[in-house]
Amino acid sequence: MKAVAALLTGLAVLAAPSRAAAPAAPPAADPHAAHHAAPAPAPLPGGSLYQLGARLEASDGTRLELAALRGRPVVVTMFYSTCTSVCPMLTLAMQRALAALDPGEQAAVRFVMVSLDAERDDPARLAEFAQSHHLGAPFLVAHAGAADVRAIAAALGIRYRQLPDGSFSHASVLTLLDRDGVPLARTQVLAAADEAFIAKLRATLR
C-alpha cells in the first residue's frame, strides 16, 4: 500500500505543471469573491459583460475591474483620443444623452468611454482628453489592455481595425447596460439625440 501511495504522490507531482498552466481565475468568477466574505453578491446574469473579467485603468490612474461598475446603469462606448473624424460626434452623443437626464437621474448613471488604442491612450492622454471635452462625473474615460479591449469590443459587437497610420476604423456605438451589465439597447445615431435610446435609459433609471 505504501508503495502505491508513494507512486501516486510522485505522479501527482509530475502532473502538477500542466495543472498550474490553468488561468488563475475563470472568467465567470466574481473577481471580488476572495476579498469580501460577507454576503456574496447575486450571480451575474448569463448575458452580463461583467463576466469578461476585464480590467480598466481610469484617466485619473485608478485601476478597477469592469465588474466594479455593477450597481448602476451604464452607457458605454469605445473610441480613441486622437480620433478627429467621428469620435467628437460620439463624445457629443454621450454628452447629449447625459444632458437629456434630470440631475437626480444623472447621479444614478455612469457614462463609460473605453479606448480602442490600448497602446497609446494611457491615463495621462485620456485625462487630457477628458479635460478638453469637459467630461467630469459621471464620465469614466478608461484604458484597457489589448486583450481586454478585444473582449469588450467583441461583447459589445463593435467592429474595428487599426490602420497603418495608427488610427482606427471603428463602429460608433452607444450601448446601455443594466445594473448587472446586461446590454439593453444600442444606438449608432450620432447626429441627433436618439429618442428611443434615451427613453430606454430613463426607464432603466426609474
Place this chain on the structure above:
Amino acid sequence: MRAARPLAALGALLALLGSPAAPATGAERVTLPAGEFTPVVAPGPEQKTVAIGAFALDATPVTNADYRAFVVRHPEWQRGRVAALFADSQYLAHWRRPADPGPAAADAQPVTRVSWFAARAYCQAAGGRLPRWYEWEYAAAADETRRDARADPAYRERILAWYAENSARALPPVGKTPRNVYGVMDLHAVIWEWVEDFGGLMVSGDSRNQGDPDKLQFCGAGALSAEIRDDYPILMRMALLSSLEASFTTANLGFRCAYEVTP
C-alpha cells in the same frame, strides 16, 4: 526541423509520465519565421505589406480530444454551464455529454461549434492566444515547398478543389493534409478557424468612413482594395469571419492556437 525531434521525444516522455492525471493532448507546435507579407486585402490605401513577427502555431486544429481535456479542467466552459455572453445555444451541441464528445465527434476530428470566447479561453489555458488574421494568412500562403505559393495557378486550383470537395462531407481527422513548408497542416481543407481579430477584417481601410453605419456594415470586399482580387478562398474566409459575432458557433468553425516565441 532537426531541433524538433528531441523536443518531441521529451514531450512524449512528459506525456507518459503525466498520463494518469492529465491525458496527453495538444497539437505539435511549429515556429514560423518573421517575414514581410502581402495580404490579399491591403492594410491601408498606401500600404500593401505587413511585417509578421516570428510566432509559433499549432500544426493542426484543436481536436475534440484536446477540447474535452480543457472542459474537464475548466468546467465553466462545459455545455450547459457556459454563460450566454460567451457562447450561443448551439455550443458543442453535437457532443454526447457536456464533457464527452461521444460517437458523433471523434477524438481526432477538429472541435467545432465553439465560440471565439471559448477558443480564446482554450488558447489562454494552453499558454497561447488565437492567431491574428495576418499570421493565419501568412501561414496559409505556403505550400509544401514555398513560403508564398499564391501566384501559382496550380496551388490555387488545388485549394479551390479542397473547398468544393469538403463542404459536403463529415469533418476529416486532423493532420491528414500535406505539411506546408513551415510544417503546418489543415489550413485550407478542413474547417474555418477563429482568429483573434475576426471582427475587423472587412472594416474599411478609410477611417473617414468610421461611424457611418451604412458604409461600415455593408462595405464588402468590393469596397476594399484587394491586392489579389481572385484569391477567392481567402476573401471567402474573410467574409465569413467578418459576419460572425464572438458568441457564435457553427458546425464547421474551429480554431488552433498561436504562441509568442522569444527571438
